[in-house]
Amino acid sequence: MFLYSLAAQSCGGVVQGLNGTIESPGFPHGYPNYANCTWLIITGERNRIQLTFVTLALEEDFDIVSVYDGQPSPGNLKMRLSGFMLPSPIVSSGSILALWFTTDFAVSAQGFKAVYEVLPSHTCGTPGLIPNGVIHGSRYNIGDKIRYSCESGYVLEGHNILTCIVSAGSGAQWDFPSPFCRAEGACGGTLRGTAGSITSPGYPTEYDNNLDCTWSILAEPGDTIALVFNDFFLEDKYDFLEISGTEAPSIW
Structure with a gap:
């Protein structure tokens, strides 16, 4: 005979204040299985909230933190995060x-840590650092520019x-998503955001021989992705671009 007890860790709740931190239960030593936590960040009317993840380490596809623009309902889902990509x-x-954090019955990881800041309606907030990149500029109000x-x-x-x-209905926002830095000679990568661009290596000059590049464009559940080509010229019958998604792949 044995006695087994499990002490549930409290998590979630209403969060208020000009700034603060939200962490998964047990961070950074690992979160429990069967976690089900909801945080609600509330600020004053006409203000907005910027949330920045500084650590993300979750079991891929099984332990998930969902971010909602408003109350946690399906129509307000803004982003679902799992794995290790910030x-x-x-x-x-x-x-x-x-934020809604759920975990399954097995395998844990370090968890997540996010910081939030209340933004007045006239500021976009920091667009964030990018790996292997440098941001130039420290003013984020309407009309300000930053350079990467x-x-x-x-x-x-x-x-x-x-x-x-100025964005209608949502105050201030950046006109484009943040770019990313790829290693010279490398190609491909994972892209997020509401808009962006993809070019063949070296564009608009000629690309190299023996390339094998894969780009993954990630959208939120329920969204679709429109891909528009502004320029397209490949060696006929020898160089190919394959596009695949929920439908059968197409070869160009």
Whole structure:
């Protein structure tokens, strides 16, 4: 005969204040199985909330933190996070931002740590650092611009200059998603955000021989992805671009 007891760790709740930190239960020593935690960040009317993940280590596909733009309901889902890839800072459109953290019955990891900051309606908040990149500029109000560059040995993909603009219904926001830096000679990667660009290595000059590049574009559940080609020229019958998703792949 044996006696087994499990002490549930409390988590979640209503969070208020100009800034603060939210951590998974047990962070950084590992979260429990069967966790089910909901945090509700609330600020004053006309303000928004910026959430930045500084650590993310979850069992891929099974332990998930969902971020909602407003109350935690399916229609407000903004992002689902799992695994180890840190997202760009997340900004709410209103005065409420919610997090819902769930885990399965086995395998744990370090967990997550996120910091939040209340944003007045006239500021976009920091667009965030990018791996192997440098951000130039420290003002994030409407009309301000910031510029990205990459460290030596890396090439910038995306827009290098972002401008804080007025967005109807959601205050201020950056006009483009943050770019990323890829290693010189490398290609492919994972892209998030509401808009962006992909180019063949070396574009608009010629690409190298023997390339094998894969880009993954991630959207939120319920969203679709539109891919528009502005320029397209490959060696006929020898160089190919394959596009695949929920439908059968197409070869170009």
